[in-house]
Amino acid sequence: MSQIIxxxxxxxxxxxxxxxxxxxxxxxxxxxxxYLEGLAGLWCTSLGYNxxxxxxxxxxxxxKLSYSHMFGGKTHQVGIDLxxxxxxxxxxxxxxxxxGNSGSDANDTHIKMLRYYFNAIGKPQKYKIISRERSYHGxxxxxxxxxxxxxxxxxFDLPFDALGVLRTDAPHYYRSGLSNETETEFVDRIVNNLEQLILREGADTIAAFIVEPITGASGVIVPPEGYYQKVQAVLNKYDILFWADEVITAFGRTGNDFGCTTVGIPKPDMMTLAKQLSSAYMPISASVIRGDMYQAMIEPSNKVGVFGHGYTYSGHPVACAVSLKTLEIYQRDNMFAHAAKTGAYMxxxxxxxxxxxxxxxxxxxxMIAAIELVANKQSGLAFTNGLVGNFAMQACQNNxxxxxxxxxxxLAFCPPLIVTEAQIxxxxxxxxxxxxQTLDFVSREGLMVK
Ligand SMILES: Cc1ncc(COP(=O)(O)O)c(C=O)c1O
Incomplete structure (x- = not known):
């Protein structure tokens, strides 16, 4: 065993x-x-290896320039271009x-950005963030x-309350729809739950709603049609920002440029990006906000002298250069259209x-999918622990x-965008x-439930 944790x-x-x-x-x-890399590393190696x-x-x-920082407005051309x-x-x-350097720190940045922004516009009490059950944000x-x-x-004893994290439903009809409930009724119920949460907490205390347009680590949840439009209507009604965590879904993964395009959110207020931004050749992330939000923070930061947030490797020139080339290749090779076509086939x-x-x-x-294994196909009863999923994953690896x-x-599948239909x-x-092989194992161990 090595010394690595x-x-x-x-x-x-x-x-x-x-x-x-x-x-x-x-x-x-x-x-x-x-091995065929069926998960593109950790949902990131879009253009493959080598x-x-x-x-x-x-x-x-x-x-040319192996490192330069961006504190105090110091810059470099490749960062500006990216x-x-x-x-x-x-x-x-x-x-x-x-x-930034990772999806997690990009989301951290946005939590702080939201606080800074609402302090700047004189609404310091508007700091809470609604996040969904079964979401992954780092x-x-x-x-x-x-x-x-x-x-x-x-x-980990995380400071949920201090951070103002509120939780609402995951939009997964298969797992959370009630018996005899249609998809539309399910959407109406959970969107109503969202609205009730906002009313209970007070809209003037809630800054943003964060979502992965389509989730990854929580099992690739694709919300029912119409879900996001109804969510957006509620957010508009209560003046709450839409924050798209596109760390997985950006850059062709869902068959379009961004996950927001796929799910019909034309104008998110904020976005977080990482992973496929550089095809994972170098660590880099981006926290994106609306220009008018930036404008609103200019004077307040002037008053305190600085926006006191930044990483040693914010805008690392090598990461910027490889990201810029990655984006050029996406456009030159029509990579998103290719992903849409191969994705439909997959x-x-x-x-x-x-x-x-x-x-x-x-x-x-x-190009993102999951197969959910269950203990009873008719009722959809889940296996009680991860044993069967892990067995299946290991079987895939052995094969x-x-x-x-x-x-x-x-089982989640998210191959590099460059895969061919033959590789699918x-x-x-x-x-x-x-x-x-997994079915043999489950039968042998008596894990199916009648
Ligand atoms: C949607 C989403 N947000 C954030 C993260 C965190 O990114 P990182 O592992 O680069 O910190 C991930 C990682 O898988 C993710 O899927």
Whole structure:
């Protein structure tokens, strides 16, 4: 066992797999075994591994300027260029952009940005943030408090109240719809719950509502049609900002430029971006706000002398250079259209598993999907712990496919955007074999519930 404390790993667990190299949509372990990367690393390696153009952009920038900070307005051209390009791409009005290093710190930045902004406009009491059950927004103290998954809370004593985190329903009809309730009735019920929460807390105390347009780590929840339009209407009514955490869904993942486009939110007020922004070649994140929010903070920051927030690596030039090249490749190669086409094919092929005795629901959009395994197909009864999901994930791995068991027993799939239909076929074949092996295991262990 090495000296590493592994992230999101049981302390009791020892090393499971040593990845040695990657090429295209594949990675190879230290024994040379090939795996199709069915989760694009952690939902991030959009352009795959060993992309020569990205490597060249990185090394060229390393040679030119390997580091420079951005405190006090010190800047560099590649950072300015990236911000300009991003600002033109995102659906946020006159977008202004703060750079960080990870999705978690981008969300932390926005929590502070919201406080700074509402203090600036004379509404200091408007600081609370509504987040959903089963959401994932990161693991720093503040972003973990936004996250709505128990494993990220247990033993950490997070300061939910101090941060003003409020919780509302996850829009997952399959898991949370009541018997005899239609999808529309479900949406109306949970949107009404949202409105009641706002009324209970007082709209003038609530700053923003944060959502992943389509979730990832919580099991790829695709909300029913119309959900976001009804949510947006409530937020408009009470003057609450819409904050899209697009750390996974941005840059083609859902078959469009942004998840907001896919789910029909034309103008989010704030966005957080990371992962596919650099195709994971370098760590970088972006916290995006409306231009008028930035304008409102200019004088107040002048009064205190500074906006006292920034990271050593905010706007790291090498990360900016590789991100800029990544965005250029997305546009030049029509990567989002490619993702839409291959994504539609992937969803069609994954839907073939709907009749499998272990499968409760197959869901997804574009190039992100999940298969939820259940203990009783008719009732949708969930397995009581993650044992079956983990078995299935391990079976996939043994069969040369990397994926991830999330939210108990859902298998998540999110291959690099560059995958071909032939590679999707390969993925489907490996899933099929792995599900057969999982069914044998479940039957042997008597884990199905009649
Ligand atoms: C939607 C979302 N937000 C935030 C994060 C946190 O990003 P990071 O792991 O880079 O801190 C993640 C990570 O998976 C995510 O999926």
């Amino acid at each position: 592994y992230p999101t790993t049981n302390f009791k667990q020892t090393e499971t797999l040593t990845i040695a190299r990657g090429d295209g949509a594949y990675v190879y372990d230290s024994e040379g075994k090939q 992309n020569r153009e990205l490597i060249e952009a990185t090394t060229e920038q390393m040679g 911000a300009e390009k991003l600002s033109a791409m995102v659906p946020v009005e006159n977008a202004k952009i703060f750079f 693991v720093t103290v503040a972003s973990a408090a936004l996250t709505g998954l128990p494993p990220n809370h247990t033993h 969803q069609k092929r994954l839907a073939e598993f709907k009749n499998h005795p272990l499968v409760g629901e197959v869901r997804g959009k574009g 040369g496919l990397i994926c991830r068991a999330v939210a108990g027993s859902s 076929d390969e993925m489907i074949e490996k899933i099929a074999i792995s599900l057969t």
